[in-house]
Amino acid sequence: MRRISFLMHAATIMAFGLGSVQAYAAEPALASVAVFPSAVQLHTSRGRQSFVVQATYADGITRDVTADAKCTLADPKLVRLDKNVLYPTADGKTTLTVAYGGQQISIPVQVKDAKVDRPISFHLDVMPVFMKAGCNSGACHGAARGKDGFRLSLFGFDADGDHYRLTHEMSGRRIDLAIPANSLLLQKATGAVPHTGGQRFTKDSELYQTLMRWLDAGAPTDPPTVAKPVSLELLPHNAVLDGKGSKQQMVALATYSDGTVRDVTPLALFLSNNETSAKIDADGAVTAGDRGEAFVMARFATFTVGSQIIVLPKGLKFEWPKVAETNYIDKLVDAKLKKLRIDPSPICNDETFLRRAYLDIIGLMPTPEEYTRFMNNSSPKKRAELVDELLSRKEFAEVWVMKWAELLQIRSSQQVSYKATLLYYNWLQERIERNEPMDQLVQELLGSNGGTFKNPATNYYQVETDTLKVSEDVAQVFMGMRIQCAQCHNHPFDRWTTDDYYSFAAFFSQIGRKGTDDPRETIIFNSGGGEVTSPVTHQVMKPKFLGGSTPNVQGKDRREVLAKWLASPKNPYFATNLANIVWAHFFGVGIIDPVDDVRISNPASNPELLRELGKRFTAYHYNFKKLVRDICTSQAYQRASETNASNAGDGRNFSHALIRRIKAEMFLDCITEVTDTKNKFAGLPLGARAVEIADGNNSNYFLTTFGRATRETVCSCEVKLEPTLSQSLHLLNGEDTTQKIQAGNLIGRRLQAKHTPEQIVDELYIRCLARKPTAQEKQKLLTGLSAYKDRQKGLEDIFWALLNSREFMFNH
């Protein structure tokens, strides 16, 4: 029981910080006014364009002032203005002038074919109806087997298929060309006949009119010349709303392959990733809720785009504290904090920084000697010096070898022998240790050919042999994209279509594998043959970079072509993705989080920062050591974990340090280090560190309990940092604490060297927590110790309590 009481005395850190003082100032002045869109095109008599006027104030607050602005047309004969929507009346060019708060803005308006009606298009007009009305969502007819006997492709990825199902499947049931209004399609949608989905729209809605027009026209499909949407824009790009109930109207614009731009606000589907802060209705009007940040999205055709909405408490007065900024990271992090009106936590003390830097950079605790040296160093640059020193240590590379080994799934299996695993790991280790630029490493890896022993990088294609899975893994690891959804249907929350998916997979369709004279070895080579066929269109897919161009692969190794693009500045995701992975390691949360789930609906918390990190990483020639230096010397990294009133709720904007559990391998290494013991892992010499284990299959109870990655998938979720009961029990009762304390006999040795209990308690604190005990802690512990007959036993119990303290288990 005494042991437990120590646990309560020891390590009382993780108290919480001070609230921030917030002052109130006078009403800020109007800074600027903007009109969205910045130009208007009206085509055909069916053209229309809504616009919004956004005013920005000196304190950054924005207001939707569309209703209050004075809008005048230079030539009202050409265009009719109804509230905030422009309709064509005659061809020509004019300007729309918007005046608000003494500022004036003019935007050009162009009208073409004002007297011509646009023929109805199945792809452009009808398909959006199904999405807007929710007909083709996964819960309704978009389900894999449809609903109530009727199937539509999920979010409309297969328009031709949908046309067939509407017009030809169960011929005569769904549409009635003789009396279009009698079509079951319309009757169901309007709720005129029983419909499980209820009424989707009314007879007087635009959606209904569109379907009627299509049926009146004879339910045609599109001629191949019909323009396709090529991009989507949601305006304005951001808004800072002042208090609950503030509103902001959004405008969705689609650009088509013929160069025309259409207002698709009535057809787009609007979503918000944080409804508590910002709700968006079917018409695209955002209503502010609680303080916070939201990302509102518009989905149209295969596109999803979003805008950032920040909601602040009404009338919040905020003054940015003057904090130091080391580098670009601080500028960008602080810019975001300013926008959110969040006070960052102050810089942590030296002891916390020391422990944090050691754990993050080299995965070990500082030794008492290192602690003393750092604490006694009076150089003002000692933190930066420490970072440089740690970066040059071998253990830094080992941490990243382990990280990459997780992403590359280095583990033995039926297909991959232990020898191949070891060679693969050594290959990786060699490159990371000599600081090989990541683009080179990735190009070497993805373009690898040869035997899995002779060129161990080829094991990448032996760990996973399924073409589609390989391409999914590549996208997830090197671009942070999960494209799995697009194998069966267009990605519902991202831009990826099945075409994108299979075109990307086509890069991996020509991997040849053959045996050689060693049964454990496989030769990976470019077979020069083999294609990927899309199951939707049944067409052979040409290799196309994900989100990029279609390269010429004739006579080339497709993987080499891909690797050259993927690991280069031409791929917009490569540098940012790697930078984000590095960032997440040091902050416990990615700028995009999880790091391998980059998608439009999971936006970066600080896109500018991510972009800049990517840019720097590219400029550093993909040398991530430099990036780590930038990160670890930034003020953002050095912030204390204690929060204040304004940043207590922030977990994504780096206003304070997050408390993170130490990763399994490093945690075991730390316990081993502080107890002065040695571990034995299969295939490694006695005393090897857990981070050095080459094979993902080689684990022990401790590592498994603390969530070591099994490397069975590339998912960042493989590493588990959630606390579990068995973890606590293992630390309380398991062999890795009590036995290690005994085996290391640190206390015994110290007592033999005539150290006083006080000195020993000091050392234990420094070893485990990189700090000295507080006077209160020390007094309580020494009092508790006096109750022991056997001093060594008592001190060992203190040691045990420290190892079980939360402060030890967490990096804070």
Add this chain to the structure above:
Amino acid sequence: MRYERKCTSTSFPRSAWERTVGRSAARNENDPARQSYRDAECPDVRSHTERGNEGAVGCLCAVVVILSFVASMPAASPSIGTILPRGAQRGKDVTLVFSGGRLSDTKEVVFYSAGFTVKKLQVVNDGQVKATIHIADDCRLGEHAMRLRTATGLSELQTFFVGALPEIDEKEPNNDFKAPQKIPLNVTVNGVVDSEDVDYFSFEAKKGQRITAEIEGMRLGDTFFDPYVAILDSKRFELVASDDAPLVGQDCIASVVIPADGTYVIQVRDSSYGGNGACHYRLHVGTFPRPTAIVPAGGKLGEEVEVRFLGDPAGPFTQKFKLPTKVEPKFGLFAQTKDGIAPSPNPFRLSEYGNVIEAEPNDTHATATPAALPVALNGVIDKPGDVDCFRFKMKKGETYDVHCYARQLGSPLDSVITIAAFNGGAIAANDDSNGPDSYLRFTAPADGEYVLSITDHLHKGGPTYFYRVEFTPPRAQVTLSIPKVALFSQERQTIVVPRGNRYATLISGARADFGGPLKIGATGLPKGVTIASEDMAANLDVVPVLFEAAADAPIAGSLADITARLDDPKQKVNVPSSFLQTAELVISGPGQSVYWKHDVDREAVAVTEAAPFKINIVEPKVPLVQNGSMNLRVVAERKPGFKAPITVQMLFNPPGVGSATAATIPEGQNETVIPMNAAGNAEVRKWKIVVIGQATVGNGPVWVASQLATLQIAPPYVNFAMERAAAEQGKATEIFCKIQQNTPFPGKAKVQLLGLPNKVTAPVLEITKDTKELAFKVTVDKTSPAGQHKNLFCQVVITQNGEPIVENTGGTELRIDVPLKVAAAPKPQAAAKPEPAKPMQKRLSRLEQLRLEQQEREKAMQEGKKPGPR
């Protein structure tokens, strides 16, 4: 570092040994005999997967050894697990320790190659034999195969290595780079890599000296061991390292020209830090030449050839060799200069045809090196992307086998060969028909010139990427072997014939480019041993062969040549035959992959002490008919006092014939039967069959065989056509059979209906050779299962010559219905119904019955009554 070996707990023989006979030795740990016993024993800690079945057998045998050693009555074949040391220097005497079981009556060490003289053979105990052997000065270097022959059998094949250099032992501790074992140059170190063990050896060398460290590890065939070697300078900088080398497979060769005078260190370990007490290695360190490539890689039998050795760090050199006049298995050439001789050979092809060596540039058709077929093309893909072309003439329809030999001979090349018309497109191509090597058979589509081009599959290349492409006319040949009893096992691969007894084995023949029956023979059998078999049928690739030893045959052994001759007067083809026996020595994952094996071309045969039992087949006087069965009687002749049970089994089942896996003649009894059956398509002819029997005699199993007996397969005597039947539960029905008589038989035959469902009965009926029809009255019980029962058939038992001929014939279905729940009304009808049917004397078929019932229903309807149940 050599950790304390913990073989006591894992190796049964040793602990058992200590418990029984080894006590006195166990008392004295310094006893050299005991010490070497332990050394010999520990390496036998091999998992079953590594050693295939042999490990399991060895373990089992060990139990038997110990139990019976006390009884001291050895009678079964010996077994050897290891031979230590694993190698020795030629020109010297060496004492080999053979460890295994049942060795106490060892008579001879059987060598497959020349150069060994046994000076002394000493049985230490049942588990160990020591042989002092002189190795001749001119003994071939490298791997040699041997067995032990005892008075009662032959052991497995094991290997032993002969080197040219003086031998020293590894001395632990040597696992610290800073405290290596000092060794002189030009020695062979015998060592062990224990778990995670790293061994360091240091040597002094002068600038410009060529130093090579070559390891025999996997090649020793002891256990799965993938060694790694590196030569480091005194600052730990690696000069050269080798894990695998194409020339030596998983073994390694590190070769370097020393950059400066000084001390250098050799590191030896497992490539993935594995290892165990059985991971022996032989490390050859010295100044000897170590080329890794050879051009040409083959030559004409009996001729002198000058070869160019490549890949040695000191540069290429040439050497002349006089080639043997006969093809030898695993032939290779040993590079030799004034600095020494390579420890292992460069594999070398012996062929009937001459060589063409490429003349660069020959990358295109225009510059192709000319050749005249048949020939062997030799060269090197000397840089990445290199293509070598050879140009030759062929006549339309002319056919050649085109074999590329590269990886098979230790070249890193992964060949791809293409044959094209001269200045035309490709006609044939191959990458990997023979492992990484290429093979194709090419027939010229027209008279003209053709070009063979060869390149690396991954467009690699280098000075050691040598190749040899042999163009040979397709030639009839047969390769004989003894099929394995179990995968990768050496069990029953030898022929051990007890005096005055018989032994039988299957011989299989892989025919290439011909067909026809083969007569099997043997030369060089021990005195008093004869061989007998019928021809291997043209449609079969296996035949049982009987060996018989005269009662007065001397106890002796030999390596015999097993031969086959095409026994078809119509075919005038010369078919050379060869015999191939493979001992798979190292098996490991993935799956069961063979990592090291040893091939021999002769069969070990031994005459052993008489066995206390013989077995005979009582030759059946009736045929086994198609779709029939038979109980083959096997009788034993026992010597007085021998009572052990004898397990017998058919050695060979003719195609379409099945037999019980085994039958046992119980303890003290003299007879058993082996149930046999023949499928409907079993070939109708007479076969020679043989039964083999095994009993535990003394300390282990002894195998003998019966005489070759005749088994006739005949067509069925009768054929039944059976009609389908149906009945309700609790009712009776008839099953009607029409009989086709094929072969007249005497007397009455019994016919039984088989395959009836539960509680359905039918009487046994009788037929004669004249019966044409048969009807079984079938009674269905109320509880018999309802449903369609499909497997009804008739078993006919005909008695001829006093023996039964059992035949299964016919086949039909019986449907059992649940009685319909009928309303009360029809009941009186049902009672009345059978009455009019009774007078019907003619048997009605099922269909006719149904029709009749329908008619009756209709009639009843017309009469205004309610319809019946159907």
